[in-house]
Amino acid sequence: xxxxxxxxxxxxxxxxxxxxxxxxxxxxxxxxxxxxxxxxxxxxxxxxxxxxxxxxxxxxxxxxxxxxxxxxxxxxxxxxxxxxxxxxxxxxxxxxxxxxxxxxxxxxxxxxxxxxxxxxxxxxxxxxxxxxxxxxxxxxxxxxxxxxxxxxxxxxxxxxxxxxxxxxxxxxxxxxxxxxxxxxxxxxxxxxxxxxxxxxxxxxxxxxxxxxx
Amino acid sequence: xxxxxxxxxxxxxxxxxxxxxxxxxxxxxxxxxxxxxxxxxxxxxxxxxxxxxxxxxxxxxxxxxxxxxxxxxxxxxxxxxxxxxxxxxxxxxxxxxxxxxxxxxxxxxxxxxxxxxxxxxxxxxxxxxxxxxxxxxxxxxxxxxxxxxxxxxxxxxxxxxxxxxxxxxxxxxxxxxxxxxxxxxxxxxxxxxxxxxxxxxxxxxxxxxxxxxxxxxxxxxxxxxxxxxxxxxxxxxxxxxxxxxxxxxxxxxxxxxxxxxxx
Ligand SMILES: Nc1ncnc2c1ncn2[C@@H]1O[C@H](COP(=O)(O)OP(=O)(O)OP(=O)(O)O)[C@@H](O)[C@H]1O
Ligand SMILES: [Mg+2]
Numbered sequence: 245x246x247x248x249x250x251x252x253x254x255x256x257x258x259x260x261x262x263x264x265x266x267x268x269x270x271x272x273x274x275x276x277x278x279x280x281x282x283x284x285x286x287x288x289x290x291x292x293x294x295x296x297x298x299x300x301x302x303x304x305x306x307x308x309x310x311x312x313x314x315x316x317x318x319x320x321x322x323x324x325x326x327x328x329x330x331x332x333x334x335x336x337x338x339x340x341x342x343x344x345x346x347x348x349x350x351x352x353x354x355x356x357x358x359x360x361x362x363x364x365x366x367x368x369x370x371x372x373x374x375x376x377x378x379x380x381x382x383x384x385x386x387x388x389x390x391x392x393x394x395x396x397x398x399x400x401x402x403x404x405x406x407x408x409x410x411x412x413x414x415x416x417x418x419x420x421x422x423x424x425x426x427x428x429x430x431x432x433x434x435x436x437x438x439x440x441x442x443x444x445x446x447x448x449x450x451x452x453x454x455x456x457x
Numbered sequence: 458x459x460x461x462x463x464x465x466x467x468x469x470x471x472x473x474x475x476x477x478x479x480x481x482x483x484x485x486x487x488x489x490x491x492x493x494x495x496x497x498x499x500x501x502x503x504x505x506x507x508x509x510x511x512x513x514x515x516x517x518x519x520x521x522x523x524x525x526x527x528x529x530x531x532x533x534x535x536x537x538x539x540x541x542x543x544x545x546x547x548x549x550x551x552x553x554x555x556x557x558x559x560x561x562x563x564x565x566x567x568x569x570x571x572x573x574x575x576x577x578x579x580x581x582x583x584x585x586x587x588x589x590x591x592x593x594x595x596x597x598x599x600x601x602x603x604x605x606x607x608x609x610x611x612x613x614x615x616x617x618x619x620x621x622x623x624x625x626x627x628x629x630x631x632x633x634x635x636x637x638x639x640x641x642x643x644x645x646x647x648x649x650x651x652x653x654x655x656x657x658x659x660x661x662x663x664x665x666x667x668x669x670x671x672x673x674x675x676x677x678x679x680x681x682x683x684x685x686x687x688x689x690x691x692x693x694x695x696x697x698x699x700x701x702x703x704x705x706x707x708x709x710x711x712x713x714x715x716x717x718x719x720x
Contacts, residue, residue, distance in 0.1 A: 355559035359618075362509050362553040363573035363625060364545045373576060377563050 249416055250429055256412035257433045259326075263408065264395040267330050271337035271394070272387075278342035279349055279379070280371055293342070300339035306400050308332050313404040325405035333401065337394045344386040348379030381452050388445030392438045409433055460523040462487040462629050462660040463508060468517035470503055470684075477503045479684045481517070485662060485677065487628075490655045492671035493664045495681035496707055501664040504681065505633050508662060509553045510544060521550050522628060549577070552622030556634040558614040560606040566593060566617045567602040570624050578625065592620035596650050612643030616650055623654075630654065632663040668711050672696055680704050 281293035300308065309332040316323055323331075352375050360370040380387070402411035413430040417423035463485040470478040477500045485491045493501045506512040508519060510527045518530040526547050530536035539547075560569050571589035574580040580588065593599045596616035606614050615635055622630060632651070636644035648670055655661060655674050665671055671678055672692050679689040682703050688695060695704065 353557075353559070355555055355557050356561055358511050359553075359555065359559040359561070359621075361511065362548060362551070363621070364549040364577040365573065366545070369576050373572065374561055378561075381563060 249420065249422075249426065252416065253409060253412055253426070253429055253433060256407055256409045257437065259406060260395065260398050260408040261437060263326065263329055263333065263401060263406065264391075264398045267333035267398075268337055268391050268394055270330065270334040271341055274334065274338035275341035275345055276376060278338065279345050279376070280368075282342070282346065283349060283371065283375070284367075296335075297339045297342050300336050301343065305332065305336050305397055306403060308336055309400060309404055325401075328404045329398075329401035329406050332404070333394060333398060336397075337390060340390050340393070341387060344383050344390060345379050348381075348383035349375060351382055352378045384449050384452060385445070388442065388449075391441055391445070395438060395441065396434065459487060461485055462489075462522060463662070464520045464523075465504075465508075466518045466520075468504075468507065468519065469515045470500075470507060470512060471515045477684050478507070478514075481686050483679060483686060483689060485629075485660065487660050488658045489676040490661045490663065490674050491677040491679065492675035493662065493679050493681060494666070494668065494671055494707070496710075499681040500684040501681055502633050505553075505631050505662060505664050509551060509631055510548055511553075521547050524550075549625055550627055551629045551631055552625060552627035553631045554615070554618050554622055554633070554635050556637050558606070558611070558618045558638070560614055560618055560621070562606050565603050565605055566598060566609065566620075569606070569617055570621045573621070573625055589620070589624055592624045593617070595623070595653075596620045597646075610643060611639045612646045615639065615647045619647075619650055619654075629660045629662065632661065632665070634664050634666060636665075636667060666711075668708070680707070682707070 278293045278296060281289035284290065309329065312332045313325070313328045316328065356374055356378065357370055360374045365373070398408060399410035401408060402414075407415070409430050413426050417426045420426065461484040463483075465481050465483045465485075468478055468481040469476065481504060493504060495501050503512055507514050508521075508526075513527060516530070516534070516536070518528065518536075519526040524547050525539060527544055528536045528538055560566075561572070564572060567586060567589050570592050571582075571585040574585035574588060575582060578585075590599060590602060593602055596619055598613060598616055598620070601609060601613060601617075606617070609617065615638075619630075619635075635651070636647050639647065644667070648667065651661070651663070651670075652674055663671070663675070675692050677689065678692050678695045680687050680695065680701070680703075688701050688704055696708075
């Protein structure tokens with residue numbers, strides 16, 4: 245195993261990291277929209293949001309990715325593999341993040357919302373300034389956990405033609421006949437990235453706590 | 458006669474089958490302190506929450522400074538829900554203070570007090586914080602502006618909550634047992650802030666078990682029992698004998714409780 249091979253793996257790690265972080269961020273925005281829909285009290289919003297969440301939690305990510313990759317061109321949208329990968333991961337993590345947040349939103353004490361009501365907040369203002377910030381604080385560890393899950397699941401995006409860590413490791417292993425050092429290196433890279441996320445998460449959690457608990 | 462600060466007419470509130478408020482008629486004059494007393498479960502909080510439109514009356518009508526709150530009901534009993542922005546507009550004439558303070562835990566004291574100014578009144582940040590600071594000064598907490606609710610005592614939290622309500626310059630302040638969640642030694646600081654407010658001529662509706670406060674600061678005392686307004690009048694009248702039998706019984710329980718606390 246040469247430095248050259250390890251560098252190739254590190255480069256592939258950049259696409260793993262890039263695709264995952266972008267998807268987590270987009271997924272978070274979608275999860276917030278889903279939460280707002282679930283809290284709207286209007287079934288025109290609630291039902292589609294519920295359907296979205298059950299679908300993306302109920303279908304394997306691999307199938308979702310293949311479906312998006314093959315479906316989009318059929319309806320006339322030609323997207324590069326990386327876009328299909330980000331769409332697939334974002335929609336999937338959005339469903340899981342929304343499900344995590346649901347518990348947080350349900351635990352926001354009613355009185356805090358009433359205090360916003362009597363102060364004349366609109367529903368959207370109460371959501372943005374009171375409900376969401378508190379729900380995020382309450383479910384933060386689960387959100388960090390979800391970020392780690394997505395980073396690991398991103399190995400599946402090789403099916404839409406993306407060379408990320410796992411795919412690169414497979415290619416290198418078959419061309420060099422050194423599978424063990426290469427897969428061990430890949431494992432190490434995943435481990436380091438996810439440990440860093442977990443650490444950052446704990447740090448962020450503590451500073452959020454400092455600001456409220 | 459000037460328009461009363463609050464007029465309640467034939468107010469009924471049901472939760473499902475149970476009528477929690479029945480035919481409440483009450484006028485609260487401007488600039489006066491009106492106290493609601495009565496046994497637990499008699500409907501005091503529900504009545505106050507109707508005044509803040511946190512509960513929607515089943516029927517009847519409430520006007521705030523002559524403006525209909527939430528619903529308009531014509532004499533035939535037909536009623537119409539008012540548009541959301543108008544409900545918000547009438548609502549902002551009142552400020553509310555809760556038993557459990559309900560401060561937003563992720564914002565500092567200053568953040569709690571300035572938030573609605575920025576968000577609802579669209580006051581620029583610097584000015585909003587200046588005005589919020591003035592309110593905190595008024596309740597004696599300017600040196601706690603940067604503290605989060607969890608870093609404040611219950612009494613301090615309740616004073617921040619009062620400052621938060623005052624920041625919007627309401628015409629009327631509603632208090633639901635503002636000292637009930639406090640340790641006895643902390644009730645005084647909150648009651649003092651309320652006394653100051655009363656002496657400035659603020660119209661106040663106070664649900665309270667502090668009979669002493671009601672007797673000394675209240676100018677109108679209303680006694681609720683089983684969802685009915687049994688008595689409403691000046692304190693001299695309500696605390697003087699002879700009284701309504703239920704009121705007598707209620708006040709006696711209080712004296713008993715006070716005595717048992719001494720024993
Ligand atoms: N959301 C609700 N749903 C059903 N019943 C309710 C609801 N809120 C209050 N009640 C009932 O209405 C009655 C009056 O309650 P309310 O809280 O107004 O009493 P209260 O006079 O404030 O009592 P306390 O002194 O204990 O605070 C009670 O019997 C209560 O159980
Ligand atoms: Mg009550």
